[in-house]
Amino acid sequence: MAKRVTGPEIExxxxxxxxxxGLGPRSAxxxxxxxxxxxxxxxxxxxxxxxxxxxxxxxxSRCGNVDTADPCAVCADPxxxxxxxxxxxxxxxxxALERAGAMNVAYHVLGGTLSPLDGVGPDDLNIAGLVERxxxxxxxxxxxxxxxxxxxxxxxxxxxxxxxxxxxxxTRLAHGVPVGxxxxxxxxxxxxxxxxxxxxx
Amino acid sequence: xxxxVAIGRLSLTDFRNYSELTLRFAGxxxxxxxxxxxxxxxxLEAISLLxxxxxxxxxxxxxxxxxxxxxxxxxxxxxxxxAGPATIGTTAGDEAEGGQRRVxxxxxxxxxxxxxxxxxxxxxxTPAMDGLFTGPAGDRRRFLDRMVLAVDPGHGRRVAxxxxxxxxxxxxxxxxxxxxxxxxxxxxxxxxxxxxxxxARQDFVRLLTILLExxxxxxxxxxxxxxxxxxxxxxxxxxxxASDMETRFAASLAESRWRDEAAGRxxxxxxxxxxxxxxxEKSMPAAQSSTGEQKALLxxxxxxxxxxxxxxxxxxxxxxxxxxxxxxxxxxxxTLFSIIDDLGGQAFMTGTDAALFSALxxxxxxxxxxxxxxxxxxxxx
Ligand SMILES: Nc1ncnc2c1ncn2[C@@H]1O[C@H](COP(=O)(O)OP(=O)(O)OP(=O)(O)O)[C@@H](O)[C@H]1O
Ligand SMILES: [Mg+2]
Ligand SMILES: [Zn+2]
Numbered sequence: 001m002a003k004r005v006t007g008p009e010i011e012x013x014x015x016x017x018x019x020x021x022g023l024g025p026r027s028a029x030x031x032x033x034x035x036x037x038x039x040x041x042x043x044x045x046x047x048x049x050x051x052x053x054x055x056x057x058x059x060x061s062r063c064g065n066v067d068t069a070d071p072c073a074v075c076a077d078p079x080x081x082x083x084x085x086x087x088x089x090x091x092x093x094x095x096a097l098e099r100a101g102a103m104n105v106a107y108h109v110l111g112g113t114l115s116p117l118d119g120v121g122p123d124d125l126n127i128a129g130l131v132e133r134x135x136x137x138x139x140x141x142x143x144x145x146x147x148x149x150x151x152x153x154x155x156x157x158x159x160x161x162x163x164x165x166x167x168x169x170x171t172r173l174a175h176g177v178p179v180g181x182x183x184x185x186x187x188x189x190x191x192x193x194x195x196x197x198x199x200x201x
Numbered sequence: 202x203x204x205x206v207a208i209g210r211l212s213l214t215d216f217r218n219y220s221e222l223t224l225r226f227a228g229x230x231x232x233x234x235x236x237x238x239x240x241x242x243x244x245l246e247a248i249s250l251l252x253x254x255x256x257x258x259x260x261x262x263x264x265x266x267x268x269x270x271x272x273x274x275x276x277x278x279x280x281x282x283x284a285g286p287a288t289i290g291t292t293a294g295d296e297a298e299g300g301q302r303r304v305x306x307x308x309x310x311x312x313x314x315x316x317x318x319x320x321x322x323x324x325x326x327t328p329a330m331d332g333l334f335t336g337p338a339g340d341r342r343r344f345l346d347r348m349v350l351a352v353d354p355g356h357g358r359r360v361a362x363x364x365x366x367x368x369x370x371x372x373x374x375x376x377x378x379x380x381x382x383x384x385x386x387x388x389x390x391x392x393x394x395x396x397x398x399x400x401a402r403q404d405f406v407r408l409l410t411i412l413l414e415x416x417x418x419x420x421x422x423x424x425x426x427x428x429x430x431x432x433x434x435x436x437x438x439x440x441x442x443a444s445d446m447e448t449r450f451a452a453s454l455a456e457s458r459w460r461d462e463a464a465g466r467x468x469x470x471x472x473x474x475x476x477x478x479x480x481x482e483k484s485m486p487a488a489q490s491s492t493g494e495q496k497a498l499l500x501x502x503x504x505x506x507x508x509x510x511x512x513x514x515x516x517x518x519x520x521x522x523x524x525x526x527x528x529x530x531x532x533x534x535x536t537l538f539s540i541i542d543d544l545g546g547q548a549f550m551t552g553t554d555a556a557l558f559s560a561l562x563x564x565x566x567x568x569x570x571x572x573x574x575x576x577x578x579x580x581x582x
Contacts, residue, residue: 116376
């Protein structure tokens with residue numbers, strides 16, 4: 001049994017930090033120590049930022065993005081072409097595509113993919129919201145930027161079916177996105193190339 | 202002549218009956234001898250885990266971690282690989298890893314375990330495969346898919362995706378969720394994967410057939426020629442273009458939802474395919490051939506496959522031959538050894554009796570295994 005060198009408060013801080021993706025127990029320890037040493041310049045403003053985030057962050061009721069405003073900054077942006085919607089599985093994918101900066105358009109976050117084995121069905125995803133947005137009019141193109149996994153492609157197929165008969169063009173990312181490759185892991189060049197060379201579904 | 206791929210060093214930590222062991226190989230063939238239960242097969246199994254998948258015993262990883270050890274097992278190897286010298290590390294069996302096997306190549310985490318195929322291709326023959334021709338079709342399919350994987354690294358992923366999609370469809374049907382659009386989405390994926398799998402298997406069978414027919418005279422005289430054929434899926438539609446096969450299969454899946462729901466499984470697809478093997482000369486199905494003939498047919502298949510991998514990749518695969526000498530008479534044994542030599546790859550063999558391998562003296566390194574310790578023996582047979 002290792003001996004405790006800190007009180008329960010610091011232990012708790014370390015445990016919570018260790019739950020952040022990319023931080024293991026070791027780096028969580030290092031981060032905690034760093035925060036404690038930089039109490040005024042770092043720990044205090046971080047604590048404030050976390051408190052504000054907790055109070056204000058929510059999910060955009062239109063597109064499913066996370067932001068402190070609803071509609072979110074992306075939906076409210078008049079500079080964007082709001083007639084094109086890129087459909088993604090996760091907010092992380094939205095951020096990845098924004099980083100690539102290939103298209104200045106709107107998004108729709110599904111919140112996952114259809115997966116019978118995980119008990120995720122159409123009603124568990126934000127698909128109805130997408131159909132509503134298209135039905136409301138003014139949308140000319142839907143870009144399905146789902147992953148090239150079985151679940152991702154099944155979901156793309158399903159959405160295409162739900163949008164059938166509506167006056168909207170449906171495209172998907174060009175092949176060249178590696179099979180099973182998750183968008184979030186792709187570099188910006190690959191992402192923007194895949195968007196530019198999108199094909200009809 | 203293909204470049205030689207060989208393992209130079211192998212280290213085992215908490216693997217089966219070994220707590221800590223490092224072996225150095227001289228680049229030649231390796232013969233492990235020792236009593237029953239000494240740990241010979243375990244060493245071959247460790248090497249088999251340098252290729253993707255669950256190794257030659259198809260284990261759940263936790264059972265391979267040494268009894269009484271706390272975590273999982275770790276294997277490490279230095280290889281003269283297809284892409285030059287490389288180090289391969291793999292670890293699994295630790296409860297905390299959740300049944301996954303992690304692979305490191307040249308010190309960096311591999312993105313997928315298939316990356317191992319960039320460095321070594323490994324083929325094996327074990328006594329457990331003796332019943333291959335008489336056993337269930339699933340065993341032959343797995344045998345076939347492993348062989349395909351060694352020449353087509355995308356095949357493993359294809360098969361895994363297909364099986365997952367199929368389980369998803371089964372689940373929807375069994376829950377009575379006849380959601381047309383959702384099922385169609387899954388079936389479109391299934392059709393694409395099914396045809397890709399069938400085509401990859403068919404291409405492979407065609408290539409292997411060419412090599413089986415070209416078997417060198419000496420081998421042909423000692424090991425009966427096998428004729429192989431795929432059956433059980435789209436047998437009469439091989440002439441169709443892949444996209445037509447996909448359309449047909451997707452339509453057939455849509456029609457058979459109720460039937461599959463009633464059966465509790467998918468009744469049609471490449472998961473129902475079988476590899477039919479026939480003793481060519483006698484036109485006799487392998488399943489009805491004698492025990493010795495079956496073994497010889499199997500050896501012939503495995504060796505032809507090894508030659509195919511060598512031809513296609515430029516490097517002969519590493520061969521793991523467990524108890525290989527046991528059922529062969531001396532002249533067949535000698536032929537086998539010379540075929541293995543001609544292949545140009547490194548072979549690892551086991552047997553209880555070193556004398557069975559006397560013909561390999563000078564061409565192989567002899568290691569004697571005794572209750573988890575391994576010592577080099579100077580051949581005295
Ligand atoms: N997880 C484990 N921990 C410890 N020992 C194990 C484990 N799994 C298997 N063993 C033991 O390893 C021993 C050696 O097995 P192995 O199959 O390698 O023997 P072998 O030398 O090939 O024998 P044979 O000639 O009978 O085939 C067996 O006695 C077995 O009980
Ligand atoms: Mg054995
Ligand atoms: Zn929004």
